[in-house]
Amino acid sequence: MPDDFHQNVIKEFRANRGKVGGPFEGARLLLLTTTGARSGARHTTPVGYLPDDDGRVLVIASAAGAPRHPAWYHNLVAHPRVTVENGTFTYDAEAVVLRGDERERAFARAVESDDGWAEYQARTTRVIPVVSLxxxxxGPPNVSGETTFGGVLTRIHDGLRREIALIRAEVEASGASLGAQLRINCLALCAGLRNHHTGEDQGMFPMIAQQYPETAPVMARLAEEHKKIDALLAELRRTVSEPAADARATLADVDRLAAELEAHLAYEEAQLIPLFDR
Structure with missing residues (x-):
């Protein structure tokens, strides 16, 4: 795609916390910054991604089925340390090109979730690479573009809202049963949300309660809501881990989780952002 198109997508992505319109609307998108294989200059490219196990994400060097690998792929082969922006966090990552059976399984999951990947492979004789990030x-997470506690909290919450909306749309479009990639998407959401709440329970909430004793009832309510959400996450994990996971049951679990989570996030923002602003 022309460079000016990419630059417009990058600007929109950063301005709207990971949301873009046009051909990428509703898609899983991140910004990948690589170091030029020859120039040593930094280059940022919007690319689609798939969640993977162990907190990794996968990017696929399809170049829409072009005969050559995209430039960003050659860059990360030469310089595997890259920077990722996902709309919430900006972080450095190690890029590893998947080989053999691992690549085949990952690409098969991608095709199962979106047959466009198969169309790209059919257009070219090269084997389209799959890369793990x-x-x-x-150090502590770098929340993209935020300098205040209230801004950080809101951006993290908006990232959670965006992810659960993406998963709901994916489940709704999946048909009667869940594919392997969609199961991973759901499990990645569960792990990420639980990690976020564990961090709040063990770090932020005790710190606030100690500094502002009058917030003890608020902190107690938020901690209790975390337990309710954790139970819903456990139910979602059980549903998607069934050998023949049912999409309708999964959608019902996601809807219950989304409703409980939104009420929790809204209450947390209403209580804590004014406190942070003080």
Whole structure:
């Protein structure tokens, strides 16, 4: 695609916290920044992604079925340390090109979730690469473009809202049963949301309660809501882990989780953002 098109997508992505319109509307998209294989200059490209196990994400070097690999692929082969922006966090990651059976399984999951990947492969004689991006732990998370506690909280919450909306749309469009990739998407949401709440329970909430004793009832309510949400996450994990996971049952679980989560996020924002602003 022309560079000016990419630049417009990048601007829209950053301005709207990961949401874009046009051909990428409703798609899973991230910004991948690589180091030029020859120039050493930094290049940012919007690419589609798939969640994977262990917190990894996968990107596919399809170039829409072009005869050559995209430039960003050659860059990360030469310089595997890359930067990822997902609309909420910006982080460094290690890029690993999948090989053999691991690549075949990952690409098969991608095709099962969207047959456009198969169409791209059919257009070219090259084997389209699948690349794993694993975050490099290096200090606290960098919440993209935010400098205040209230801004950080809102951006993280909006990322959770966006992810659960994506999964709901994917489940609704899946037919009677869930494919392997959609199961991974659901399990990745469960893991991410539980990690976020664990961090709040063990870090932010005790700190606020200690500094502002008058917030003890609020902190107690938020902690109790975390338990309710954790129970809904456990139910969703059970549903999608069934050998023949039913899409209708999964959609019902996602809807219950979405309703409980939105009420929780709205209450947390209403209580904590004014406190942070003080």
């Amino acid at each position: 694993l975050a490099i732990e290096d």
